[in-house]
Amino acid sequence: MKDLQFKRHRRLRQSAFMRDLVREYHVSTDDLIYPLFIVEGAEKLRNPISSMPGVEQISLDLLPAEIDELLQLGIKAVLLFGVPNEKDAVGSGAYHTHGIIQEATRVIKQYAPEMLVIADTCLCEYTDHGHCGVISNGDVLNDESLELLVKTAVRQAEAGADIIAPSNMMDGFVTAIRHGLDEAGFHHVPIMSYAVKYASAFYGPFREAADSAPQFGDRKTYQMDPANRREALREAASDIEEGADFLIVKPSMVYLDVLSDVRREFNVPVVAYHVSGEFSMVKAAAQNGWIDEKQIVLETHTAFKRAGADLIITYFAKDIARWLRG
Numbered sequence: 001m002k003d004l005q006f007k008r009h010r011r012l013r014q015s016a017f018m019r020d021l022v023r024e025y026h027v028s029t030d031d032l033i034y035p036l037f038i039v040e041g042a043e044k045l046r047n048p049i050s051s052m053p054g055v056e057q058i059s060l061d062l063l064p065a066e067i068d069e070l071l072q073l074g075i076k077a078v079l080l081f082g083v084p085n086e087k088d089a090v091g092s093g094a095y096h097t098h099g100i101i102q103e104a105t106r107v108i109k110q111y112a113p114e115m116l117v118i119a120d121t122c123l124c125e126y127t128d129h130g131h132c133g134v135i136s137n138g139d140v141l142n143d144e145s146l147e148l149l150v151k152t153a154v155r156q157a158e159a160g161a162d163i164i165a166p167s168n169m170m171d172g173f174v175t176a177i178r179h180g181l182d183e184a185g186f187h188h189v190p191i192m193s194y195a196v197k198y199a200s201a202f203y204g205p206f207r208e209a210a211d212s213a214p215q216f217g218d219r220k221t222y223q224m225d226p227a228n229r230r231e232a233l234r235e236a237a238s239d240i241e242e243g244a245d246f247l248i249v250k251p252s253m254v255y256l257d258v259l260s261d262v263r264r265e266f267n268v269p270v271v272a273y274h275v276s277g278e279f280s281m282v283k284a285a286a287q288n289g290w291i292d293e294k295q296i297v298l299e300t301h302t303a304f305k306r307a308g309a310d311l312i313i314t315y316f317a318k319d320i321a322r323w324l325r326g
């Protein structure tokens with residue numbers, strides 16, 4: 001072996017302290033955003049989502065306790081989804097002054113003003129057909145849907161939302177919402193755009209959680225084709241031009257290439273959304289004792305950071321916060 005020339009990479013791996021010293025990426029509670037599903041018109045309700053073990057829909061009155069728990073764990077931001085009482089063809093519940101997200105935002109901001117409230121801005125939870133916009137002849141209309149989205153975003157900002165997160169994938173949604181927010185005096189409210197959102201089968205369990213499955217067809221005319229990588233940069237570029245302050249890439253685990261491309265191309269904070277189906281797969285395997293949940297979850301979330309995510313929207317946020325605390 002004397003004459004062989006090779007690098008001694010193992011020098012930097014020889015002890016836990018040495019590995020800590022040279023570690024490149026870390027997951028911190030500062031990076032985590034926790035999604036909440038708020039049910040309208042119920043009390044003392046904790047409704048488990050069967051396909052997402054540990055995730056629940058909750059009623060408004062339970063929000064303060066939930067926020068307390070999150071703050072104690074060091075989690076600083078929540079993403080709100082509404083489960084309304086009634087749905088109609090145009091998703092009125094989304095842009096009602098007393099819509100469920102608006103009410104939830106008021107409750108949180110009154111109870112804990114420091115907690116960052118990110119409002120998901122979409123219509124699919126509020127439409128009876130389950131699509132993310134207005135329908136005509138079986139088609140989702142782009143510009144007509146934008147008007148409703150703008151109204152929704154303004155109502156959310158009026159209620160105190162700190163960040164608006166439009167997710168319906170209509171073209172022009174960022175410029176329309178930016179314009180609407182500015183006109184209403186909300187220049188200071190940033191937009192976290194679901195810029196790169198694929199038409200993914202990984203959203204399955206979410207549609208149970210948010211009761212938002214499309215009643216006919218699918219979302220392929222507005223969400224992106226999973227086969228396309230360069231298109232992600234076109235989507236992200238137009239959202240940046242239109243005024244997006246953050247870019248979301250969604251899903252995350254099997255889209256790390258896209259996350260990495262977006263990180264390299266743009267300088268705004270990039271957000272990975274670890275979606276429901278990804279969560280449920282890990283949970284199911286863990287519950288069967290097939291994988292080590294803690295190790296797998298920390299590894300996947302570190303991979304999001306390594307691929308370029310600054311922030312991670314994740315149903316594992318509470319677990320991660322507990323694990324990081326030891």
Ligand code: PBG
Nearest residue numbers: 122124167202203206275276277
């Ligand atoms: C609403 C929306 C969806 C998700 C987030 N916002 C569902 C969809 O587009 O069908 C999915 C999140 C998840 O799966 O965790 N448009």
